[in-house]
Amino acid sequence: MTTATLDAVPLCAALGRLLLEAPDAATDPEAAREYVRLFLNPQGAPCPPWQSVWEEDPGARRLLGPAHHGALGWYREFGFAPNLDSEPADHIGLLLLFYAMLLDRETPPAQVAAFEKQHLAWVPRFAAALQQQARTDVMREAAEVLGELFPGA
Amino acid sequence: MSLTRRNLFRLSGAAGLLGAANPLSAFDQFFRAADPTLAASTKVTTCCGICSPACGLQATVQDGVVRFIEGLPNDAHGEGHLCGKGAAGAQFLYDPDRLKYPMRRTNPKKGFGEDPGWERISWEQALDTIAAKMKETVDAYGTESLLFVTLPSPDLWARFMNAMGVVNRIDHIDVCFQTDRIVQRYTTGGKTWCNDFENSKYILLFGWDLVAKAKVVYANGIVKARGNGAKVVHFSPTYTTTSRMASEWHNINPGTDLAVALAMIQVILSEQLYNKEFVDNFTNFAQYESQIRAHFAQYSPAWAAGISGVPAADIQRIAREFAASGGGIVPAHKKTLCANYMNATQLVHAISILNMLAGTIDRPGGRYFPRTYSVPGVDAVYPPPAYPPKSGRRVDGRDKLPLVQETDTGLFSTLADGMLNKFPDMIKFAFWNAYTILAFPNPKTMEQAMAKVDFTVVMDFIPTDTVTMADIVLPSAMYLETSDVVVRDYNAKYPQAVARAAVATPIFETRTAGYVAIELGKRLCPDYFKTPDGAWINPNTLLDEKVKRAGLGTNFADFRAKGIVENRAAFTPRTSFATGDANNKCQIYVPQFAARGAEALPLWHPKREMPTEHYPLYYLTFIPGIHKRNTTQNNRILNEIMPTNAAILNPALAARLNIREGQMVLVRSRVGQIGLPAHLSETVRPDAVMVAHGFGHQSRLLGAAGGRGVRDGDLVPEASIDDFVAAGNYGGASCIMDAVCSVEPLS
Known part of the structure; x- marks a missing residue:
């Protein structure tokens, strides 16, 4: 897990946004297809961006699992809710944005560490999968940066 | 932090995301201020959508997310219980592989090995593209070039297909209950799902493993029947959960149930054991008595014993016991052994006759018609302009079977042959709604047929194999996300409706x-x-109107608040049966069948495939109780319980062939072969191999089910409409388990 400082705020925010926003197929079809292939592919996305899908127990992997409710609880505790009604709260982009906000507010380290433990422990595995599967420079870079931010245990 | 400048620069440069004056501007974009109070969980009444009884359930919901599902105590169907599939409902809803957005294929090459190059598009783009393609297709090739593989529901969807004049709509009913629907229409007046097991005194089951099949309403019924002292006799070539619960189990030769049923009718008629009050007053027996007696005289217990392997003395005894019980019932349902051989239509006709002879049609202990609320469809609420005539050729050849043609369904069994051989290149546009090719006999030919279609739309909620062949994919909502009125029609002695x-x-x-x-x-x-008044139909307003007209509430919100509405009116047995008979009687002899080139009385026909020198074993398939056909294998909970299938062999057969438990074996039929591990079990006959249906989804498509197990259908020969006509299969029985095979060990 990262020993994050304020330096991580812009990176986490940028990564959060990058992973949340599907590129416009009209202006950048290659990026749009890559986004679908990695995260949404009906043929089986290799990098599902939701924490609930990365549970250790394969039988517990699902959308909107306990991680979704846990994330909602964190957001709520700080007086926030996601703006995206149809997106699970444990989407990696939302988690990274919220994490950036925690760091930016200079939240007590114990609280930040608790959030990391509950909601970011899976990110190294996600980053590794993204690094392996990405085909565009942007996604390769994102995976690399994410991997360096969250190097794992 | 060991990030290099290169990383920062590239990410920033490519995405343009860094360097903003406020690095947290994205946070403000994706989050809003909210009340910090924890959302309370609530219990909401609804009903299941896994199978047709739609058991009532309560969902515990928090923040719009289903946390837990349990049975609804006052519901007539589940009586507070859910089967494993129903209880695992939230896992269907939140399957990580769920289709999420409309997608468009960018790679024109289709096939399981091809990457479609999906591109996310908006619903507007998807619908505009589909509409343009349909119009272009109809303009160039006529409506016969459209294929809709879908049930005709909801009613709005049926209206769309009717309005477009779609002639080739096909669903799975032929591999399900179509034969019973055709037969019941003319023998008793209509298909019914209602069996009064709890008041029955004698239950004859031909093949149907209804206890394990996990329709809670039926399993409860059998349990109650046994508790009330009913005798249950089960004919089945495999020893199933139902066999264990039965009073007697008879290891009948596969596909020969018809012979036993015919002989039982012969015994009951020749020994005058039938319920005279019912038969004389409410059937056409008297009008056709001489033909009926002459016809069944040929089917003696000794004759049936030679075919079925069930001793003649047992057939005779069971027939006598059944008739003397004064409250016997023979249910018929769908795909579990008795319904999917070439002679299934004749079997359900014989079953219907046995029920008539027992005198229990719409009587205590028998098959009865549901007392339900009448909920109007969209065409009743908003009468449409006249629909255009449905003109054009039937790709499945259904029009060659007049009784099937009347039902407005289609034939899964003959679709591939129609698309590849009878009418090659006729279908240009296909819309698949929630069906996968695993549902077809010999799915390989269906793959070939799909590949020939110019443009395919698939609407589904998970990425089935069929999705791989789509040009446009539409993500479907599922039952926990939709609202409707559901009436009880399995346990329905009085009207009951549940709000979905x-x-x-x-x-x-x-x-x-x-x-x-x-x-x-x-x-x-x-x-x-x-x-x-010229406004577009609004589905919510339509639902309100249906509720109001059915007398269930002032609007859907009112009905929903009640959860269940019922009217405990007394059950009055029916005395008039709308079979087409001039006197409104049940019909043992069915003149309408004869008028359509079919058999007025059921004749013996063998099943299509019989063991040969090369394929000496019966091939038996079944649907395990924990899964629903081919649609639940990706549910992580159900997958954990049963993740794959095996070739189930009797230990004696395995010993003869030197096959050990768990060893890979090759099972072959005249159309294909499958390799899978052997599982040895005394529950299967030594002359058979049994394989569970529903497995063998192609790899990569589904996170849990993809690439696991084999397709049972790969060994089942598909059919042509000519085969059906030649075999006297006038009800279009699907033959979806009609195959023979060989088995050998793989080193």
């Missing part, structure tokens, strides 16, 4: 078939999707 409520907030961009119907209707046939 959308308990979960829809996720991503899933939509219903009703939404697609309205939106395509606006683009292609707008006059059919307007109310009398």
Whole structure:
């Protein structure tokens, strides 16, 4: 897990946004297809961006699992809710944005560490999968940066 | 932090995301201020959508997410219980592989090995593209070039297909209950799902493993029947859960149930054991007595014993006991052994006759007709302009079977042959709604047929194999996200209706078939999707109107607040049966069948495939109770319980062939072969191999089910409509388990 400082705020925010926003197929079809292939592919996305899908127990992997409710609880505790009604709260982009906000507010380290433990422990595995599967420079870079931010245990 | 400048620069440069004055501007974009109070969990009444009884359930919901599902105590169907599939409902809803957004294929090459190059598009783009392609297709090739593989529901969806004049709509009913539907229409007046097991004194089951099949309403019924002292006799070539619960189990030769049923009729008639009061007053027996007696005289217990392997003395005894019980019932249902051989139509006719001879049609202890609320469909609420005639050729050849043609369904069994051989290149546009090719006999030929279609739309909620062949994919909402009125029609001695409520907030961009119907209707046939005042039909207003007209509440919200509405009126047995008989009687002899080139009385026909020198074993398939056909294998909970299938062999057969438990074996039929591990069990006959249906989804498509197990259908020969006509298969029985095979060990 990262020993994050304020330096991580812009990176986490940028990564959060990058992973949340599907590129416009009209202006950048290659990026749009890559986004679908990695995260949404009906043929089986290799990098599902939701924490609930990365549970250790394969039988517990699902959308909107306990991680979704846990994330909602964190957001709520700080007086926030996601703006995206149809997106699970444990989407990696939302988690990274919220994490950036925690760091930016200079939240007590114990609280930040608790959030990391509950909601970011899976990110190294996600980053590794993204690094392996990405085909565009942007996604390769994102995976690399994410991997360096969250190097794992 | 060891990030290099290169990383920072590239990410920033490529995405333009860094360097903003406020690095947290994205946070403000994706989050809003909210009340910090924890959302309370609530219990919402709705009903299951896994199978047709739609057991009532309560969902515990928090923040729009279903946390837990349990049975609804006052519901007539589940009586507070759910089967494993129903209890695992939230896992269907939140399957990580769920289709999430409309997609468009960018790689024109189709096939399981091809990457379709999916591109996310908006619903507007998807619907515009589909509508344009349908119009272009109809203009160039006529409506016969459209294929809709879908059930005719919801009613808005049926209206769209009717408005477009779709002639080739096909669903799975032929591999399900079609034969019974055709036969019941003319023998008792209509298909019914209601069996009064709890008041029955004698239950004869031909093949149907209804206890394990996990329709809670039936399993409860059998348990109650046994508790009340009923005798249950089970004919089945495998020893199933139902066999264990039965009073007697008879290891009948596969596909020979008809012979036993015919002989039982012969015994009951020749020994005058039938219920004279019912038969004389409410059937056409007297009018056709001489033909009926002469016909069945040929089917003696000794004759049936030679075919079925069931001793003649047992056939005779069971027939006598059944008739003397004064309250016997022989249910018939769908795909579990008795319904899917070439002689299934004759079997359900014989079953219907046995019920008539027992005198229990719409009587205590028998098959009865549901007392239900009448809920109007969209055509009753908003009468449409006249629909265009459905003209054009039937790709499945259904029109060659007049009784099937009347039912307005289609034939899964003959679709591939029609697309590849009878009418090659006729189908240019296909819309698949929630069906996978695993549902077809010999799916390989269906793959070939699909590959020939110019443009394919698939609407589903998970990425089935069929999705791989699509040009446009539409993500479907599922039952926990939709609202409807559901009437009870399995345990329905008095009317009961349950509100199906959308308990979960829809996720991503899933939509219903009703939404697609309205939106395509606006683009292609707008006059059919307007109310009398010229506004577009609104599904919520339509639902309110249905509730009001059915007398269930002032609107859907009112009905939903009640959860269940019922009217405990007394059950009055029916004395008039709308079979087409001039005197409104049940029909043992069915003149309408004869008038359509079919058999007025059921004749013995063997099943299609019989053991040969090369394929000396019966091939038996079954649907395990924990799964629903081919649609639940990706559910992580159900997958954990049963992740794959095996070749189930009797230990004696295995010993003879030197096959050990768990060893890989090759099972072959005349159309294909499958390799899978052996599982040895005394529950299967030594002359048979049994394989569970529903497995063998192609790899990569589904996270849990993809690439696990084999397709049972790969060994089942598909059929042509000519085969059906030649075999006297006038009800279009699907033959979906009609195969023989060999088995050998793989080193």
